[in-house]
Amino acid sequence: MPTFVKICGICSGHDLEQISVLKPDAVGFIQWPESKRYVPAEEVGQWETPEGIKRVGVFVCPGEAELAHAAQHGRFDVIQVHKVHDSWNFDRNFFQELEVWRATTPGELYHSESGFDFDRFLLDSYDEKSVGGTGKTCDWNMAKTLIRVTEKPILLAGGLTSDNVAEAITEVKPWGVDVSSGVEKELRIKDMDKVKAFIAAARSV
Numbered sequence: 031m032p033t034f035v036k037i038c039g040i041c042s043g044h045d046l047e048q049i050s051v052l053k054p055d056a057v058g059f060i061q062w063p064e065s066k067r068y069v070p071a072e073e074v075g076q077w078e079t080p081e082g083i084k085r086v087g088v089f090v091c092p093g094e095a096e097l098a099h100a101a102q103h104g105r106f107d108v109i110q111v112h113k114v115h116d117s118w119n120f121d122r123n124f125f126q127e128l129e130v131w132r133a134t135t136p137g138e139l140y141h142s143e144s145g146f147d148f149d150r151f152l153l154d155s156y157d158e159k160s161v162g163g164t165g166k167t168c169d170w171n172m173a174k175t176l177i178r179v180t181e182k183p184i185l186l187a188g189g190l191t192s193d194n195v196a197e198a199i200t201e202v203k204p205w206g207v208d209v210s211s212g213v214e215k216e217l218r219i220k221d222m223d224k225v226k227a228f229i230a231a232a233r234s235v
């Protein structure tokens with residue numbers, strides 16, 4: 031099965047339109063107001079996405095009310111949650127179609143004892159400035175082990191580019207890959223040549 035490809039941190043309707051033509055499997059929008067790539071859900075909700083491309087809202091430690099509001103206004107198919115505690119919960123009854131992905135570092139997932147039934151996991155790297163979009167790779171060795179032993183599909187994120195994504199897929203064997211800063215021209219603006227090269231490299235494996 032081809033590797034699932036998500037292009038994250040899209041900040042304008044113009045970029046979304048151009049990226050959609052390149053047919054990634056998912057596009058992501060940062061819903062954390064402290065991020066430099068933040069776009070309010072109301073704005074994302076005005077942008078169209080072709081059928082077959084999942085819309086992912088990316089959150090940091092969100093509460094249920096925040097998620098319910100954003101999921102509705104941003105018309106998200108998936109919510110990706112970073113930095114949630116093992117006791118974090120979300121009542122799926124209100125949003126039965128919505129997938130919930132948990133983003134952690136490989137080390138956090140290794141030690142996690144979460145009771146919530148996440149649909150997918152995403153392995154990323156954090157630094158002192160941000161909890162995502164750092165452009166730094168995570169521990170691929172640990173990611174590889176987790177991917178082997180975890181039943182749910184896992185996406186690999188953090189520091190991927192068109193230069194290393196094929197190697198990452200071959201080496202780590204994730205279900206999917208995710209990129210943000212590695213396909214940027216400058217902060218908040220995607221470089222379409224880089225996006226195209228990233229998708230081609232990921233699908234070449």
Ligand SMILES: O=C(O)c1ccccc1N[C@@H]1O[C@H](COP(=O)(O)O)[C@@H](O)[C@H]1O
Nearest residue numbers: 038065162163164165188189209210211
């Ligand atoms: O991009 C951000 O600012 C961000 C903020 C908070 C949580 C996640 C964020 N981005 C996510 O980081 C990964 C990897 O990014 P990169 O390729 O290393 O730049 C990506 O999944 C974004 O969803």
